[in-house]
Structures are given as C-alpha cells and as structure tokens.
Amino acid sequence: MADDEARRPDRAAPEVPRRRTSAPAGKGAAHLAAGKPESRVALVRRARKMYRELAEVYPYAHPELDFENPFQLLVATVLSAQTTDLRVNQTTPALFAKYPTPEDLAAADPEAVEEILRPTGFFRAKTRSVMGLSKALVEEFGGEVPGRLEDLVKLPGVGRKTAFVVLGNAFGRPGITADTHFMRLVRRWKWTGATEPEKIEAEISTLFPKRDWTMLSHYVIFHGRRICHARKPACGACPVAELCPAYGEGETDPEKAKKLLKYEKGGFPGQRLKPPQSYIDHGGIPAPPLGKE
Numbered sequence: 001m002a003d004d005e006a007r008r009p010d011r012a013a014p015e016v017p018r019r020r021t022s023a024p025a026g027k028g029a030a031h032l033a034a035g036k037p038e039s040r041v042a043l044v045r046r047a048r049k050m051y052r053e054l055a056e057v058y059p060y061a062h063p064e065l066d067f068e069n070p071f072q073l074l075v076a077t078v079l080s081a082q083t084t085d086l087r088v089n090q091t092t093p094a095l096f097a098k099y100p101t102p103e104d105l106a107a108a109d110p111e112a113v114e115e116i117l118r119p120t121g122f123f124r125a126k127t128r129s130v131m132g133l134s135k136a137l138v139e140e141f142g143g144e145v146p147g148r149l150e151d152l153v154k155l156p157g158v159g160r161k162t163a164f165v166v167l168g169n170a171f172g173r174p175g176i177t178a179d180t181h182f183m184r185l186v187r188r189w190k191w192t193g194a195t196e197p198e199k200i201e202a203e204i205s206t207l208f209p210k211r212d213w214t215m216l217s218h219y220v221i222f223h224g225r226r227i228c229h230a231r232k233p234a235c236g237a238c239p240v241a242e243l244c245p246a247y248g249e250g251e252t253d254p255e256k257a258k259k260l261l262k263y264e265k266g267g268f269p270g271q272r273l274k275p276p277q278s279y280i281d282h283g284g285i286p287a288p289p290l291g292k293e
C-alpha cells in the first residue's frame with residue numbers, strides 16, 4: 001500500500017480540525033524530544049490521548065480499498081503491494097465484474113487476468129497470487145474466506161498484515177495493520193523503538209485495548225497519508241503536534257504546512273471510488289475511475 005500524490009479538484013480544502021497546531025511540541029513531547037525517558041504510564045497516557053485526538057480529526061477513517069465482501073477485500077489487499085490503493089480501486093471493478101467468486105477466478109484464463117491487473121504493476125506475479133489464493137479457497141475452505149488468522153496466513157501470498165486487514169475490516173475482529181505509514185508514525189511518536197512489523201504490532205497492541213486496534217490502524221494510516229508524510233510531514237498543520245516528539249521534523253510554518261496536506265485535508269480526491277457516506281459528509285471526494293484522473 002504505497003502512497004501517491006493527490007490531485008487538486010476545483011474546491012476549497014476543508015479545515016483540518018486542530019488545537020494550537022502551530023505551537024511547539026507540548027511539555028511531555030518536548031521532554032521526550034530532549035532525550036529524557038518517558039515512563040510506561042506516561043507513554044500509555046500520551047498514546048491514548050493521541051488516539052482520541054486523531055479520532056476527532058478522522059471520524060470517518062476507514063480501509064481505503066473498495067470492497068463488498070471478504071473475498072474482494074482479500075484480493076484487493078494482495079493487489080495493493082507495491083502500488084497505491086487508488087490504482088487497486090480503479091482496477092478491481094473490472095476484475096470482480098468478470099470473476100465475482102473464488103471459483104471464477106481460480107478457473108480464469110491467466111492471460112485475461114493479467115490484462116486486467118496490468119495497471120497495478122507486477123501483474124504477472126499478482127495474477128499468480130490471486131489465482132493461487134482463489135484455488136486454495138476453493139480446495140481448502142469451500143470457496144469461503146476463512147475468518148481465522150492461522151488459516152488466512154496459510155493462503156499463498158497472504159501475510160499477517162493482509163490477514164489483519166481482512167479480519168479487522170471484513171470480520172470485525174480487532175487487529176493492528178503495521179503498514180509502512182503505521183510503522184513510520186509510531187516510531188516517530190516514540191510509541192516503540194522496534195523496527196520489525198511483528199514486534200511493532202506486538203508492542204503497540206499493549207498500549208491500547210483490543211477493541212481499539214482496528215480503528216487505531218485506520219487513524220494512524222489516515223494521518224500518515226494526509227499530514228505526517230514520510231519526507232515532508234506537515235507539522236505546522238498537525239493536530240497532534242503538542243504530543244509529538246518529532247515535531248519540527250517537517251514544515252512548521254502553518255501556511256506552508258497547509259500546502260502539504262493531501263486527500264480531503266488538502267481538498268483533493270481520496271483513494272476510494274466508493275468511499276463510505278461519512279467520508280463524503282465530511283467533505284471527502286470519491287476517486288475517479290481508471291483513465292479519468
């Protein structure tokens with residue numbers, strides 16, 4: 001799930017809800033930035049406060065892959081490797097129209113699938129993956145996507161990250177999605193010093209109640225895509241600046257920072273062609289279909 005540059009439509013950007021965003025980092029975060037240790041209790045408090053702030057900023061946070069059932073989410077998540085969710089969302093309507101079930105996809109002509117998947121990159125490998133996992137679903141799970149981690153990770157091309165996306169969003173089972181945005185942000189915030197996805201996932205899971213894991217993942221990933229970017233975080237327009245030990249790593253001038261905002265925060269279209277209504281209600285714009293960008 002890589003990120004991409006958003007496109008600018010003819011409409012003003014909705015305001016980012018924020019509190020004293022141009023202020024320097026707050027006392028706790030400044031303390032941390034100075035290299036002083038933070039107690040476990042203070043870390044849990046700060047992390048949960050950041051969660052609450054992000055929940056207010058992104059009340060409509062959701063998975064950014066379009067899907068209508070667990071099979072579609074599983075396939076879309078596998079396809080999202082090394083490309084944007086937007087590109088996947090623009091590609092899957094044709095795929096699922098032609099092959100709506102695991103049985104259909106398992107029995108497809110690989111060349112026809114490759115042609116459809118071409119825009120997502122690595123389309124030959126991805127064709128093998130989605131056809132392979134469809135075959136496994138048919139042969140081992142009666143054509144249904146299993147709702148257990150241990151079964152999902154046995155499917156070809158499905159790792160823990162993909163499994164947690166499916167469990168959290170198609171089965172309502174709490175899970176942390178340690179994708180590239182999530183890992184970058186939780187390290188910036190000094191919620192963990194770990195570098196391995198599994199270790200990050202394990203450490204972060206101890207900071208929050210299990211029921212919050214799925215939404216935590218969405219809030220953090222939304223923030224990473226819109227404001228706390230890899231190269232140029234928009235610190236001057238950031239609603240959690242006061243709690244962030246990395247404040248100042250990016251642009252702190254509020255006006256310049258505002259120009260760095262992406263997707264609905266910058267007034268641009270999102271990644272989903274069919275986003276949830278709550279996203280539209282908050283000023284979000286659906287992504288255009290393939291070829292209409």
Ligand code: SF4
Binds near residue numbers: 233247
């Ligand atoms: S944009 Fe990122 S690095 Fe900057 S203050 Fe916000 S969370 Fe911290």
